[in-house]
Amino acid sequence: MFNKCLICHKDIDIKDGFIYGGGLATIDFGFGSKNDQLGHIKLLSNSLKNRLLCSDEIRFLICDDCFDKNLEYFQGYQVTSMVDETRLI
Numbered sequence: 001m002f003n004k005c006l007i008c009h010k011d012i013d014i015k016d017g018f019i020y021g022g023g024l025a026t027i028d029f030g031f032g033s034k035n036d037q038l039g040h041i042k043l044l045s046n047s048l049k050n051r052l053l054c055s056d057e058i059r060f061l062i063c064d065d066c067f068d069k070n071l072e073y074f075q076g077y078q079v080t081s082m083v084d085e086t087r088l089i
Helices: 037-042 048-053 064-069
Strands: 013-015 018-020 022-027 058-063 077-079 085-087
Touching: 018 022, 022 064, 058 064
Parallel strands: none
Antiparallel strands: 013 018, 022 058, 077 085
């Protein structure tokens, strides 16, 4: 269900394209991960995991409380292009 926090599973309100009480995040599995999204061509089954890994982007919600409780696990970046990014935090 795409209206729950990934961490605590609390409902997050989404109305008229706005997210109330949380935020939207994306995740990317790259080289070195058993979930490497570039290796998705080898996936043949129609499982939820395989469909997600074949997606262009995997998104999830996180509530404000869980974000605040887990700040030390996040890093912030200023992305000016696909090639150039500067770590802010």
